[in-house]
Amino acid sequence: MTVPSLASSLSDSVTAAAARLGMADLAPQIRRSEHADFQADGLLAAARTLRRNPRQVAADVVAGLPDDGLLASAGVAGPGFVNIELTDRALLAQLASRLGDVRLGIGMPESGVTTVIDYSQPNIAKEMHVGHLRSTIIGDALVRILEHLGGTVVRRNHIGDWGTQFGMLIQYQVEHPDPPAPDDTGAMGRLATLYRRARGEFDTDSTFADRARRRVVALQAGDPSTVAAWRDIVAESTRYFTHVYDRLGVRLTDADTVGESAYNAALPEVADDLERRGVAVTSDGALCVFFDDLRGPDGEPTPLIVRKRDGGFGYAATDLAALRQRVVELHADRLLYVVDVRQALHFRMVFDTARRAGWLPSTVAAVHVAFGTVLGPDGRPFKTRAGDTVRLVDLLTEAVDRAREVVAAKNPGLTGSALDERAQQVGIGAVKYADLATNRTRDYVYDPQRMLALVGNTGVYLQYAHARVRSILAHADGADATVDVTAALEPAERALILDLDAFADTLAEVVAGHEPHRLCGYLYRLAQTFTAFYEHCPVLRATGPQRANRLALCHLTGDTLRTGLHLLGIPTPTHL
């Protein structure tokens, strides 16, 4: 069941009233206001184009608003602002409607829409780092939100499981069977060591480099023992990724992993098709797609290279093959790529190429959901002091350890596995919230100190607010929370209902712009509004309808916070 928000109901009323005044295409913007419950914007501009007196137009619209029990008062202020106050009864009825639906009246606006979302994308035999963290967490949040809104979501973990580095790895392994045995616990140590040593030998021993290159050829030719070795390495690495995803609470599985190698067979055909359609042409021996407005520093056109001069295929070909498969076979209505902003040009070229080739119809949206570079507290790319990239697992361990200290200090009774679990929920929640809370486009300062301070605008604040709601409800012990719409409301209660009612609209905004940070902002505001309510309006000490209404408010707040945090992938323990 979809419960229209108060704002959208008001928007309909204002639109209808304006239409009766001859302003048919007015799109009024209803927003929260400091001066009233809501204000209607856009009338001033409309009056201007009609060359009518703005205050008069606003007054006419106000006079034309329906007497449907929603409005307590509506008036004109300043040059033509419309201020609208709603009745307590309308707010309480809205509270009851949302509470009466298990999905809080959100509805299923994504029903029938298939989204294929590409995120995480770690590389085989390499450690996951903070860049993967951003992609993984943002992608996971978008997946959860789209699914919750009733959409069909196909997850794609486009791992880097193919390329020349495998010749090096396999050849080194063949020549040095001595490194420690594969580790099933999810540790990355063996492969990381293998990679480092192989790289070292590759760079210093040209005869080894030659043998490694021959091994690449063997792999591409399908030599059984080489392919078997490759499979083992991929499997070992994938176990590690799964281990990290489990720790993060991210729902990515083997079934979602479709690596670059999966498209190998399709690459020649992709290239041929592009050439046949005249989209790609040969230049300097390579098969290229050119773009009218793209030129390099030397003034020469910048191509998308589909097939290299040596006949090999680059990642552009792989991305095109994957895109085509996602549209044609997976029937995607929307393609999302949660990838570092530095690949913006690449995706522009890939999407443009796909459109020209006819693989990407105008009915299918393709979006590069870009995110900024992760910087350290010094404002430079996040590295260890030695200049190495920071291992994701170390970061998570640090976050959970810090959280454990804080949890233990606040809650001395908690020990053993219960403490570990709480530390995990708080620490991972803090990491995720910090990553999701800011606009994804801009570069992002990763400051463990700040993030794990666990005060202020953090995941813990929201978890804490949620726990306080649950605590009240636990004390109430199932007491009557039936909404009495005839009761009077205090300002803090009205503010809370108005915030709660904006949940569904917020989710719609998040989907429209692929911006999870809007949900963070919403939840933080809601938690603040709830805290004000918590300070001003005793629940358990209240009596009669007021008590029941306040309990209802607690229920809806708790459910909204829990749902919202879950959509961000953040756990919501009932006690903190």
Add this chain to the structure above:
RNA sequence: GCGCCCGUAGCUCAGCGGAUAGAGCAGGGGACUUCUAAUCCCAAGGCCGCAGGUUCGAAUCCUGCCGGGCGCGCCA
């Protein structure tokens, strides 16, 4: 050279056509006999990079500068 992103409080960031620009952190002052003080309240802190333009109205839209980051032919 061209393109993309970003310049908002000391720091980290919201706000992206509406009324007096908001949070958090740090620093200052206060509040725990209370439904969890991991909280709250008060005070302080701003030429919204600069300059033009559009508009009744601009942090928000347009243009040009300045500053920073990133990208631009066989890596992914």
